[in-house]
Amino acid sequence: MTESIGQPAYQQVADDLRRKIASADFPVGSAIPSTARLTELYGVSSTVIRAAVGQLRADGLLIGQPGKGVFVRATPEAAAERAATIEDLSRQLDEFRAELRRVESARREETAAEIAALRLDAGLLRRHLVDLYAQLGKPYPDDGASVPAVE
Amino acid sequence: MTESIGQPAYQQVADDLRRKIASADFPVGSAIPSTARLTELYGVSSTVIRAAVGQLRADGLLIGQPGKGVFVRATPEAAAERAATIEDLSRQLDEFRAELRRVESARREETAAEIAALRLDAGLLRRHLVDLYAQLGKPYPDDGASVPAVE
DNA sequence: GCCCATTTGTTCGTATGTATA
DNA sequence: TTATACATACGAACAAATGGG
Numbered sequence: 001m002t003e004s005i006g007q008p009a010y011q012q013v014a015d016d017l018r019r020k021i022a023s024a025d026f027p028v029g030s031a032i033p034s035t036a037r038l039t040e041l042y043g044v045s046s047t048v049i050r051a052a053v054g055q056l057r058a059d060g061l062l063i064g065q066p067g068k069g070v071f072v073r074a075t076p077e078a079a080a081e082r083a084a085t086i087e088d089l090s091r092q093l094d095e096f097r098a099e100l101r102r103v104e105s106a107r108r109e110e111t112a113a114e115i116a117a118l119r120l121d122a123g124l125l126r127r128h129l130v131d132l133y134a135q136l137g138k139p140y141p142d143d144g145a146s147v148p149a150v151e
Numbered sequence: 152m153t154e155s156i157g158q159p160a161y162q163q164v165a166d167d168l169r170r171k172i173a174s175a176d177f178p179v180g181s182a183i184p185s186t187a188r189l190t191e192l193y194g195v196s197s198t199v200i201r202a203a204v205g206q207l208r209a210d211g212l213l214i215g216q217p218g219k220g221v222f223v224r225a226t227p228e229a230a231a232e233r234a235a236t237i238e239d240l241s242r243q244l245d246e247f248r249a250e251l252r253r254v255e256s257a258r259r260e261e262t263a264a265e266i267a268a269l270r271l272d273a274g275l276l277r278r279h280l281v282d283l284y285a286q287l288g289k290p291y292p293d294d295g296a297s298v299p300a301v302e
Numbered sequence: 303g304c305c306c307a308t309t310t311g312t313t314c315g316t317a318t319g320t321a322t323a
Numbered sequence: 324t325t326a327t328a329c330a331t332a333c334g335a336a337c338a339a340a341t342g343g344g
């Protein structure tokens with residue numbers, strides 16, 4: 001690691017990763033290189049990489065999945081700008097999670113009905129998003145790879 | 152068999168330190184025991200202490216001064232006041248996704264298709280939320296050393 | 303002023319556990 | 324079962340800052 005600036009290596013790595021995420025060099029949803037690969041790329045130990053990744057993960061930019069990789073969760077701009085109207089969405093999210101928990105606790109029972117209800121909740125939640133997009137004056141982005149719509 | 156009881160050592164130490172700060176066992180402005188002393192008190196390695204102290208330092212509860220010590224900067228209540236909503240929502244999203252993964256693995260055989268669709272929808276939902284926040288976002292107070300500070 | 307012990311901050315190497323594919 | 328990858332943990336080394344003698 002070229003240590004021209006008087007900052008710790010893990011901070012330099014974190015800043016560089018942050019920059020790569022912001023510039024879509026590491027797009028949202030993609031996986032960053034593995035810890036071993038990053039140690040080679042930056043020429044530092046795994047501890048430095050872990051510290052840098054841990055910092056970005058604490059900031060909500062990255063999320064690690066054991067056995068899979070570390071994935072870009074959001075851009076620095078998006079992570080730094082979340083503010084209001086969270087209460088409504090947070091409440092809906094809580095309801096969704098409660099439903100999930102209920103389904104999981106009843107796992108030994110027949111599952112088709114619960115899954116159907118789950119899909120219904122997901123559809124309803126998405127519809128709320130559509131409304132919010134409408135209030136923003138923007139069309140709801142269609143990914144094409146989504147779940148069957150719920151009516 | 153998810154052992155919800157067994158938390159990592161550094162987390163237990165962090166929680167205990169947080170509690171001692173909240174109960175004024177470690178008053179604001181005072182220094183906590185040194186790293187070497189904490190390793191003896193808790194019976195863990197310096198890595199665990201460093202991780203615990205680092206977590207509380209990242210939360211703004213502690214501030215280290217090389218050559219002197221680590222000092223209590225604010226109470227958990229004061230620190231939680233400014234960092235509340237966004238971190239909560241992020242955490243909920245993380246837990247939500249983790250539970251989704253658990254449900255998926257528990258029912259992989261019979262309901263793989265439904266769960267896969269549900270998981271995909273959850274991922275899309277998350278991305279839409281991120282985009283939505285980016286579009287709704289107000290200018291965010293720049294992070295840096297924005298500490299409430301004991302004025 | 304100088305030496306030295308203490309303490310934090312940082313980095314390194316390594317090992318074990320666990321989840322995933 | 325095997326391989327990959329993250330999370331956690333132990334121990335050690337060095338630099339820099341601080342304060343006492």
